Structure formats: C-alpha cells, structure tokens
Amino acid sequence: MADLSALPGGQSPWQSAARFGLYTLLLIFAAYYILPLIVVLSTSLKDLDEIRNGTLLSLPTEINFDAWGYAWNEACIGVSCTGLKPYFWNSVAMTIPAVLISTLLGALTGYALTKFKFKGANLIFAMILFGCFIPFQVVLLPMAQSLGYLRIANTVPGLVLVHIVYGLPFTVLFFRNYYVNIPDDLIKAATIDGAGFFMIFWRIMLPLSPPIIVVTIIWQFTQIWNDFLFGASFTTGGGQPVTVALNNLVNTTTGVKRYNVDMAAALITAAPTLVVYVLAGRYFVRGLTAGSVKG
Amino acid sequence: MTQKSIPAPKPLSDWFRRNVAKLVVAPTFGLIIFFVYGFIAWTGYVSFTKSKMLPTYSFEGFYQYIRLWKMTPWNVAMENLLVFGSLFIVIAIVLGCLLAIALDQKVRAEGALRTVYLYPMAISFIITGTAWKWILNPGLGIQKLVQSWGWESFSFDWLINSEMAVYTLVIAAVWQSSGFVMALFLAALRGVDSEIIKAAYLDGASLSRIYLVIILPTLRPVFLSCFFILTHMAVKSFDLVVALTGGGPGYSTIMPANFMYEMTFRRNQIGLGAASAMMMLATVMAIVIPYLYSELREKKNG
Amino acid sequence: MASLSIQNVKKSYGAIEVLKGIDLDLEDGEFLVLLGPSGCGKSTLLNMIAGLDTITDGEILIDQNVVNDVHPKDRDIAMVFQSYALYPNMSVARNIGFGLEMRKVTKEEREKRVEEAARMLQIDHLSDRKPAQLSGGQRQRVAMGRALVRDPEIFLFDEPLSNLDAKLRVEMRTEIKKLHQRLGTTMVYVTHDQIEAMTLASRIAILRAGEVQQFASPQEVYEKPANMYVAGFVGSPPMNFVPAAVVSEDGKLGVSIERTANGNRSSVFLALPDDRQDIGDWVGRDVVLGIRPETLTHRSDAEISLNKGLQAFDCQVEVLEPTGADTLTYIELGGREVIARVNPYNTTAPGETMAFMVDMGKASLFDPKTELRI
Amino acid sequence: MASLSIQNVKKSYGAIEVLKGIDLDLEDGEFLVLLGPSGCGKSTLLNMIAGLDTITDGEILIDQNVVNDVHPKDRDIAMVFQSYALYPNMSVARNIGFGLEMRKVTKEEREKRVEEAARMLQIDHLSDRKPAQLSGGQRQRVAMGRALVRDPEIFLFDEPLSNLDAKLRVEMRTEIKKLHQRLGTTMVYVTHDQIEAMTLASRIAILRAGEVQQFASPQEVYEKPANMYVAGFVGSPPMNFVPAAVVSEDGKLGVSIERTANGNRSSVFLALPDDRQDIGDWVGRDVVLGIRPETLTHRSDAEISLNKGLQAFDCQVEVLEPTGADTLTYIELGGREVIARVNPYNTTAPGETMAFMVDMGKASLFDPKTELRI
Amino acid sequence: EPTAEVLHYWTSGSEAKAVKALKEDFEANGGKWVDAPVAGGGGDAQAAVLRSRVLSGNPPAAVQIKGLSIQEWAEADALGDLTKLGEEEGWDNVLPPLLQDIVKHDGKYVAVPVNIHRVDWIWANPESLAKVGGEPPRTWEEFNVLADKLQAAGITPLAHGGQPWQDGTVFETVVLGMGGAEFFNKAFVEKDPATLKSDTMKKVFDQMRKMRGYVDADFSGRDWNLATSMVMRGEAAMQIMGDWAKGEFLAAGKVPGKDFLCVPTPSKGGYILNSDSFAMFNVTSDDDKAGQQLLARLILGEKFQETFNLYKGSIPARMGVSTEKFDECAVKSMVDLQSASESGALVGSMAHEIAAAGAVRGAILDVVTEHFNSDMTSDVAVERLAEAVELAE
Ligand SMILES: Nc1ncnc2c1ncn2[C@@H]1O[C@H](COP(=O)(O)OP(=O)(O)OP(=O)(O)O)[C@@H](O)[C@H]1O
C-alpha cells in the first residue's frame, strides 16, 4: 500500500507521534505473543530450587541445559527411561508420509476439481470441505472400529491414514482456491500441445504450486505434529508420537514435578514446528497472498 | 507440406481421458464419504441408542437428547461455546486486522514481528497451556508480579473465578489464532490496488478514513474466511480447555467437545456423547452450510 | 494445410444457446477472421474447432474428416491464446518445444526445430529466459513460436494482440500477415478489432450473439456490408448513418436529407450513380444512407471532375479532431452527427462553413426496418 | 482552471534516475498529453504533479505557487486512473460523491452535484450499482465523474482508456475531448497511444527514458518531429525512414536514394521544394529521409500538377494490407521496407510495378548520427 | 513366551518406579512386557485409548482400571477369566472381601488388585499446628475451630487443588464423617434419592461451604502435589488427600511423625478405600494368555505386593504381608483397615470410582464442584445432587 510518510506534507510532528504510537502498539503485542515462550524457555533453563523459590516470570540466574539433556535422553516415560528421543523419531516417521500424501492427494483433487470440471464438482468440493469442521473427538470410536476392520489398528500406517483423511479437506481447500486462479488457457495450451491429465499436472501445475505447497505443508505439518488425540488413541507404547510421550512425561499423577524437565521436553516437542514457522513463515504469508485466500 | 491424417478416436483410452478427473477425485471423495459422512451417520445412529460402555444398536428414540438438554453441564457448555466463541472470533478478527494494518505501514523489522505474531499457531496448546496457566495464576503469574512491583491491590484472578474463567480461555485462544488472522489480512492488504488508495488521498480522505471506509469493506471475503476458520477452531476447542482450566473452576469452562469426551470416555455414556456430538455438528452446520453455499456461488460467478 | 468446414454448429451452456447454428467453409490456406463484440461466442467457436469444448450440435470437419470426437492433441492444430498461456516455469526454448516433447520428437530434431522457429521470430537470443522476464511483444512471439514449431494443419489465434500496446499491435499484425504469406497454412483468427480483421483476413465472418452476420472477403464486408450492424462494426471511425428519403429529381434518382442549419430547415439532394437505378421501387420511401468518413471529405473540383459519383454540398463544421494524417471533422446531417475525413490542410475552424463532397458511388443504402442492405 | 509549471523536476528511486530534469510550462485551460513508451516515467511525473510521490529535485508550480510540499488533497486536482480505482464497496453515486463528502460538502449540495455530473456522463441511471456490476466503459465514466464533480483546477488522467476495447476507446476519446472543450479546465493526460495524443492534446510532451524529446503542438510534433525517435513514435503506420544522400542535380537540391530492384542497383532522385534550400551544406552527405505513409501514395497527375512538392517514381509492390479505407502498400526504398498509403481502388497485385508519388514538401530530413531533425 | 501389553497411567515418579518393579519381576520370570503408558487426568486419556483398542478388536492384555469400571467391562464381555488361577493361588483366602467384590464378576475373577489406598487422610504440618496450639481434629467441629484459629494466625488452613476429583475427595470424607458408612453407601452405592436430599447431606454441603472458606485464593486448577508442597513449606496447615501424598513428603526427605503428620479425617473409625487393579482383557493368542496368568500371579505375590506398595505409598492388597518395612502411616492404615472392616465402617471411595461408576461419580462431582465454586445454597445443592444422579444412569 502507499506509504503515507512519503507523501508531500506528510512529515508533521503529528506523523512522528503516530509513528511512535504505532511502534508502541506493535511492541506491546509482541510482548503478549512472546511471553509464554519466554516463560517456558526460562523455566527450562533453571534448576528446580530456583523454580520453587522464584517467580515464574523471573529470568534464570544461571543458564543450565541439564533439563534439556535429561528430557531428550533420560526422562522416564512409563517404565522406559529413554527420554523423548525415540518418540520424536516416531513423530517424524508418522508426520512425513502423512504430510506428503495428503498434500499430493489434495493437489491432485484440487486440480481435478478446478481444471477438469465435471458435473457436480462443486458439490463434491463442498462435501469435502465440510470435513474441516468435524470435531475429532466425534470420530474416535468409529475410527477405532474401522481401523480394527482394516487390521491397521495400533500401527503407524493406521495413524498415517487417519491424519491423511482429516487433513484432506484442508489440503483440497488450499489447492483448489489456488488453482482456481491459474488461467484455464494454460491447460488448454498444454492439451493442444499433447499433454494429458497427469502430464499437465506434473509438468505445468506442480511447478507453479510452490507457494501453496509451502502453505499446505506448513499447515499439515503443524496439525499432524501437534496432534495428541489420535496419537494417544490409536497407538500404544513405543510407537507413540512425541506429543503423547510429552503428555506422559508431564502429567504426573503421583510423584515430584520437575518443571524444568517438563518445559524442556515441551520445547523439544515444539521445536520442529517452531523452526518451520520461523524459517518458512515468510513464505507462508506469501503463499497466502498467492491465492489461498479469496479477496 | 505433407498430408497428415487424423487418427480415429480410440474408445477405451477416450473413455479414460474423459473420466480421468473423476477417477482422480474418487479416492479422496471416497475417503471423505466414509470417514466423515459414514462416521457422522454412525454417530447419529448411536445417539438414538442407550449405548453405554460400548456401542449397542437398539433404537431408543430421543431418550439421550432429552437427557442431554436436562443436564446442567451441557447447558453450561453450550453457553460457554456461545460466550467464548463470539468473544474469541470478534477479538481475534479485530486484533488480527489491527496488527495487519499496523504491520502494513512499512514498519521496520516487519519480518521479525510477523514471526513473533505468527508462531503461536505452530505450537500445540498441550504445550503452551501450562505456560498460560502459570501466567494467569494469581499466585504465580502476572498478579504476583505486579504486586511484587508494589501495586499491592492489583488483582487479576480470572483463572480461578468461575464467572471470569471463560475469559481466560479467550485470552489464550486469541493469543494462539490472531497471528494467523493477521497473516490472512496482511496477505489481502498487500493485494489492494494501490491506485485505489491514491484515489482516496486525492479525494481528501485521511489514512484512518481510507482504511475504515475503503479498504476494510473490500476485504469482506477475508473477514468471511477468518470468521469460518475461527468458528471451526472455536467449535473444536478441546485442548485449550484441558490444558488451561481443565474445565474448571467447577465445570464453569467446559466446552461441548470436552463434555462429549467426558461423557463418552470417562462416564461410559456413549449414547449421550453421541447425542452431544450431533448437537455440535448441527451447530456447525447451521453456520457452515450457508457459507459453503455462498462460497461456491461466488466462485461460479467470479 | 487443411480445409475447415463448420456445419450448422450449435453450442449451449445449459439453457443458454451461445452459438445458434454456424456455417462456415474454408479452403486450404485461407485466413479466416472471426470478428465480433465481446461475448458473441468467438472464443467458444474457436475452442470447439480446437476440440477444447464439446459440440452441442452440428459437425466440424478438418480436411473432410468429422473431428467432433477427436481429441485436441490428435487434430493437428496449434493455438495462440490471448493471454499467451506460456508455461511460466519453463524457459522460452522449453515452452516452444513442449508440444514436440509431448509428441516424442527426438531431442536433436526438437532442438533444431525450436531454434529454427525462434530464429524466424527473432527470439533466438531469449531462449533461456523465463516468460516473466519477457516484454509483452516477446511473449507474444514465444506463443507464436510454440504454435509454429509444431507445423500444424491449422493455426488458431484467440485475440493474440489485444494485450499489446498500440504500436506493437501494428507491428505484430504485420508479422502475422507475413507469416501467413510465407507458410500458407490455414488460419482462424479471433478478434474484436475490425482493423485487424480487415488487414489480415482472406475472409471475415462477423458474429453477433452467436449468429453469423456476414461471411465474405474484407473488401466486400467493407464496401457492401450486409446490414447496418456490419457496416457500423467495420471501419474506424464507423460508417455514418443518415436518415434520408429516396427521391427522383430531374429524372435522376437520389436521396434527400433534411437539415436544420442555424434554425432553418432545408434539404440536401445527393444524386446516386447510374448503376444504382435498381432501387427505383424505393422512391418516396425512407432509407438510411451509409457514408464512410473517408468518402466524405473537403471539396476538390479536380476530383469531382474525374469521378461521377462525387456530390458536393456545404456544411457548418462543429468539432475538429486532428489525427495527424487526417483531421476528423464533425458536421450535422439529417439530425445526426456525421464524421468527415479531411486533409489537415483543408480544415476550417469550428463554427465556420466548409465545402464538402461525398462519393455516392461508395455509399450504402439500408432498409430502416430490417437494417438490411438494399 | 490553473496554469502548471514543471521546472527541472527530477526523480530518483535509490540510485536509478527515473526522471532526468523535466521542464514543462502550461497555460490555463491547456490539454497536455504526456506521450511515451512503457516505463519512460509518465506515471511517475503525473503522480508527482498530484502529490502522490515526492519530488527529488526541481519545482512544480500550480498557478504560480510552488506545491512541492502541499498534500495531495490540498492541491485541488482530480485524477482518473488507468485501473479506474473505483471504490468497490460503494455505489456509483457514493463513488462520485466521496471526494465531496471528505471535503464536508453538505448532503444536498453533494447530491445535486453528483447528479449533475452523472447526467453529464450519461450514467445517472446507474447511481445505485456497485462498480463490479458495470461494464468497462461505464466504469470509466464513473471514474471521470469522480474527477468531474470536484470541479478541480487541474485534471490528471493516467492512461484512462487503455483498458477499453478498440471501439469504446475511440468513443471515450471523443467524449474526453468534448469535456475539455466544455469545461476548459487544464488537463494533463498520460498515454502511450499516439493517436490519443494527437486527437486530444493542445500540447504534447514526448518522453523517453525520463527526458522530454519534444514539447509542442500535435501538428508540430507530427510535421516537424524534433528527432527520429519522435517521428517514429507518432503516426500510424509510423514514418518511413530511408537512407539517402543530399545531392544537387540540375541545380535543384534533392535526395538520392539507392535501390536494388530485381538485382539491379539504381537510384531515385527526389527534388526538395524550394523552401528547403537551407540544407545546402549537406550536399554530398548522408541523411535519413523521413516520409509519412500518407504522403507516399499512388501517382495522380491531377494532384502533381497542383502541388509542386509532389515527386513521382515507380516501384515494385511487395505486400498489401487493406484496412478498408486505405490499403497499406509495402515497397522497398533504400534497402528499407517502406509503407505507402494507397486508395484501395489504385492498388496493384504484389510483385507488380506501380507508379507512386511522394510529397517532399512534407518530408523530414534527419542527421543519421544525432538523429536530430535538419 | 508369555507376553503382556500393559496399559496403565502410572507414568512417573513413585508410580513409575512401582510399575518398573513389576516389569522387572515379570521379565525375570520369562515374560515379555509391552509397556503402554497413557498419562493424564487420572486415566482420562487412558479411557479413550482403551475404548479404541477394544473397539478395534485388539485390546491390551492387562489394563489398569478399577472399581465399578471393572464390572462394566465385564458386563460388556470384554474381560477374561482368572478363576482357575485364583483357585490355585488361593486368592479367596488372602484378599479382603471388599476387594474380592471389586475384582470378581459373577463370582469369577476378572481382575487382580495391586494395592489399597486410604483416601481419608489429613496430612498436616506439625509446626503450623503448634503455632496455634492446635491438635489434629477428631471431629468436623474441631476441624472448623482449628481452621479458624489457623486462619486468624495467617496460615491457610486447608491446602487444596480445585479439580473435581479433589473436591470430590474432600466431599466424601465429609460425607463419611458426618453421615457414617451406612449413609455413605446409601447415598453413593444405592443412590437413594431420599438420602441424597436428606438433612444430613445438607449439613455436608454446609461443611463444604465452610471448607471453601479455608482454602487460599489460588486453589483453582492446582495440582494436588502443589497443594502438598504448600503443607510441606508451612504455607498451609493441612491437606485432605489419599496416601499417595505421602510419596511427596518422602521424596522431599520429610520424616513421618516429625516433619508431617498423618491423621484420618474425622469419622467414627471409618476408612475410605481406593484400590488400583489390573483387569485382564479377552485376548486370543496363547502368548498373551500365558502373559496374563503370569502377570496376575506375580501381582498378587507377596514379594511384589511389598515392593510395589513401598514405592507407591499404599498398603498391600493381600493380607498377611509383613509390616516390617512400612512406615508408621502405612501401618496405621493397615490397622485401621482391619478394624473398619470388622466394624462395618469400611467404604469404597466414590471420588476414586470404587463405590460409584463413571457416570454417577461424574454427576456427583459436577454438583460438588459447582457448589464449591459458587455460592449455591445447600438446599439447592442436594436437589441438584439427586437430580444429577438420577439423570446419570
Ligand atoms: N462455461 C460457460 N458457461 C456458461 N456460459 C458461458 C461459458 N463460457 C462462455 N459462456 C458464455 O458464452 C458467451 C460467449 O462466450 P465467448 O467466450 O465465446 O465470447 P467471446 O466472443 O470470445 O468474447 P470475448 O471477446 O470477451 O472473449 C458469453 O455470453 C459467455 O457468457
């Protein structure tokens, strides 16, 4: 948008005051957003005595990474004291295929629904979209039964399937809204050039999709990585994702709470998604600009 | 130039070519039909039974629904959804929009600020819930901090006040989602035709006028998108309650999803849980179906 | 090269009939321009020829073969789109060669042909660029190259110049013209710009709301427009329409035009050339006289003496619009604003009276009711 | 109404100098057209006049007042944008009245003036529609209405017609012309379409890469282009440039042009009119002869006898491009492709030889090195 | 190879150690242990997992569930039969009758108990009591007097965490104390509306209202162990909590009788019992079946009973385990259990799902916690209680 301060007659004292107010506002909200992270981070760096005696908002007097090492390598989850490490890799193994498959299926479906419109395509899209709104608690029981019938209950493929299914409405939505804005002429040109459905998808549509692929992958990655409910319900023991392990570690029913370990574990669990957002956040906004939002 | 002959159509590959789009959509659609609509149907059926520990399948009519609406916790949950939902949606939209506008003023360090606003979206409430619990806890967090600065009478005890606790949910939920709303608005603001703004300057409108009267109204679709994204989050909010208040004090902050979960899994009342799930779905449908309808209408024309 | 035949082709979207039975026949090597306003169904027809849209009724034949059910890629056509539809992710060379690649042409062969096409269009130095790095004119050339390299039976163009600026448009128009002269391939070209149609076409089909108004050579369309719609659509500035009555004066057939000059009503008589005696039965009836601006100009006695059709009269000048080569002069005739194309050296200031002449040999007469040419 | 003076105005974006010292002076009520190719800085200059962009160096004066630091809204100017920039959420009436609303004009007054402007532009029946429900031409009118209703000192237009189709463009051009004639307000109009510039301007400033090439009346720009760039930019088809040498033959000054007709080299001599004796020192040196297509046409002895400047020669025809009113005929002169504008009735088939005449009184001569007019 | 997948929610601290002991024992006896912990909310999350596993036809071999849930799962035909093993091992002779009722369905053993927790404890800080010259209370009146004194002295009388199950824990001790065992059972086991609406129940709620006053401002949502540490630090004087709280004191190096006191909540020799148990689900493979047998045998073995309960802070489920290694609180618990059992003052915990199953317990807690967190009158509370219990079934 046009830059107000660049206008002639725009550099009045009023303007500088407004500018000051603007920055104040931005910083106050930055504090609001960053506060919980700071609390978690500083707690994870304190030792237990300091936590018992100080306030939560006080900064650690001495930086201490013991809790991190303990949470990663040693903390007991149930009877096995392996730390979060194995569970972390479980999550990786589950998230990557689920994200990739749901993104690919979403892209294909979005493409078919926009560029090869057939009768009822809109209705099908609407029906798929409605899936976004189904609360996951509702599907736990029938899903358990279905996974049992499919003989993939309590397995990683089972969990991957669940995440693909409930991620699809979002990925289809993203891709469809993006592809709607890609000119039909491109498809026509490629058709005349002799490319078929999959060739066009592979050679024309996918190379045009990086912005929306970034948005979709970030979204799906966050959703799936952070999922607790499905992970807890459809896996047990050593196959559990890291969020469930974190919960097991943090939610003590009896015993002494080691807050620094809890917080370190929480940060370890959150690290991948945090890193993704910090590194790719810019592409996220750019991708949203590129078409997943109307208007 | 040589004469090239035009090949005759081949029936099989032609059939495939004509139907390939449908074939590609079929797996996705099939999955959705089964795992969304099939499950809704299953839940719908179970809500008409007296299932307890495990689902049973003998039809019992509206028994569970009648029971459901007689239960105080359910009514509280629906009320909470209304209060929490409307506050959460309104505040997140207003705040997200405000931040987007502020960030759109060519500010320095925009990238860093944007990341700070956006990151809560990345973290599950299972994780940050604890932090918020501490921050909002009068004896540990902000209240204690401010009091230790010398303002002894300062009080911020919403978390433990059954009248106010629901608002702490709003604070934390807004914290998590408003950055996303900000990103949506920012994306849309970046797409506004700069000539329109120039025209408005020439027409003598001030910056605030330009935003209020000209830009924001053109962002109507973004408002709608945000509204529905936030609605879906509000209806689905579960983790938030579990992590922050555990539904308490009492059950003053329980949400329909928590109620459903509690009934189904803790109290072995699958039928009742299914009935509450159907009520949630009905609520969602009442909001979403008009949206989907208008969305597709618009797409067709534009 | 191929002939193209469109036989009673119809297209409906749901209840809306977009094309209402189109009949067109084209020989090998012809250049057909489909001309019409926005929304008249030009693109729809072109898409149907390409096979990108199904045909509701009727038949399309390429080289005497019905192609209604042939897949676009098997029709051996190439198409240039208004938006160019270049593949944004591919380099120029890749864009041009994509059609060959899909047809499994060997790499060497492909490269040879791409280079050839690129050189022909003078874009060989751009081979490695992406479309986003090209100017409008360059993109247009790439789009043409993509069509060219395939050496198809028929070229289709959908308003290929409308995204270019005025200057480039003229240049590219000439290039397309030359291309056609060189290749001799059958071409179908869609536009709503009549000047493009006139300069390029060997035959023009003028469409209006899904119906062909006239299908003829540019010259015929220009000089003998089938109806007032065509007459008004072709030519810029458009043909002047003046209400008139056919009269016979001193034994000569002609038209009489009412005028209101400075509050005084008067009439002008313009004699028709002798070869228009066919309209004898129209005497005493109202007609619409169609005069092209370039046939209405400042009086030149030298020319009048040479051309029998030229008729002179005086008139007050209202507005002047210089275009450089000519000055458009607005006068009032029969209650209508009428444009005359005058040499800049012969103009008068607005408000003054000037001597005009009109070439009645090139005038058209229309029936005011049916709007058809008489 | 106001005068406008632009004095040595410069603009840089970072290290890039986009405008390199522009000087323009405009009287009350003039119609200035800024003409130039894409990216030459036209919009930048217009934005600076409007106050939408800061001035790096130099001064802009409106009515003798320096406005460099005056806020856009206080400059009393109105602007019509290329994209129209209508407020999408407001009705037509509200769009037009918004500027008045911001200036706290009372509701009655506002409604009166909006209605007046709408009626003037014939969009009064559309008052309640939203911009999205309007056609291109209607939107354009609303954008004009928005400017009009404010009754500003200066109107600015940034390519207001470039989004319209050919036909509408011509219509709207005439309307803007009439508007200026009626209001008499000072107007500044940006375009890259030379025909718009020619028809509308009282003065044209031709820009190229941030520099003014010529600042003069349309007639002067057309007939006496300051350099080859201007000559090539104005006029469609553009001026023909032919390499030639100034010679003195039989005591008459003229230019000699080399030709290669059917493999035989020969030369054509074209005498210059007597009033061009000023170029005596150029004898024996190379020049570029500039001939506008309309001054190069089929031979007409009647005219040659009347106009001393007309010189005749024969030439082989290469390509024909009929445009309806005229046929563009391509011939080869001095190794260049040259366009002649010929009456359709006097054309010959390509490949045949035809008799031409050229009006040397209207020819321009350029220095091949500096490209400046001699 | 006997295999057992064990689904439990003992995920950390002393519990995890206790489970680990079982695992090691199991493995030492040639079994293969598949650990399936699901922490959170006293089994909330586990409940969902178990449901999913059963519905998907793939239940874990042993699941930590308790009280009436065992009966419900047994009714749903989801549990296996351990009767043969029970006969071989003579469980009828070593298990207290109340526990036998819990783990038997239709006279068949379907689960094995691992421990006995006493719920009705007051954990007190002797220093704080000394400051006001108070003695541990023997009646609720004494409790109130003491609490008032403590409050006057600026000490929070009652350390409490505002979570429904903690509210329920306090509530049931008051019910037992004011109404006695018969009243307790009539209300919670028989769900007798008249009892639920009785004046005694109103008095109970009056007492709860008083207790609310004894709690500090920040109690809401607090975890119980945080409340325990308040007592340890002397910020609060007493906490009403089951004997798992002892683990916290011990972990902090406190000595029973010296640094902290354990006294039963005021009642006439009553005892509220909570017991964890492992239910054996229907499994198909022989390995799993063998694993279940082995596990059941080990759990009720004397050795395990001792180690496990030393870690966990509870007392053995089977009788006749040597008291030698147990601390004074545990010994007191054993003695009181014996006498309560004989006098008929032994009841199962409502808050911990021994006396009442999920739905009823939940409904009761709903009302209790709402009353505790609002200014609802006792009259309204009893009405609501009766109504909620009726609706729950
Ligand atoms: N898929 C469709 N469904 C319904 N109507 C359509 C569809 N495609 C085109 N039309 C309608 O068919 C008519 C002709 O469209 P077409 O695109 O052929 O026009 P056109 O002559 O190419 O116009 P333009 O010059 O604007 O490109 C229009 O009125 C249009 O609204």
Ligand SMILES: Nc1ncnc2c1ncn2[C@@H]1O[C@H](COP(=O)(O)OP(=O)(O)OP(=O)(O)O)[C@@H](O)[C@H]1O
């Ligand atoms: N904000 C900016 N930063 C850097 N360069 C700019 C900026 N705005 C314009 N330019 C450059 O200034 C030059 C002139 O731009 P301007 O928009 O005035 O061209 P124009 O003559 O209006 O072209 P067009 O006909 O395409 O509208 C261009 O080369 C453009 O790239």
Ligand SMILES: [Mg+2]
């Ligand atoms: Mg079209």
Ligand SMILES: [Mg+2]
């Ligand atoms: Mg511009």
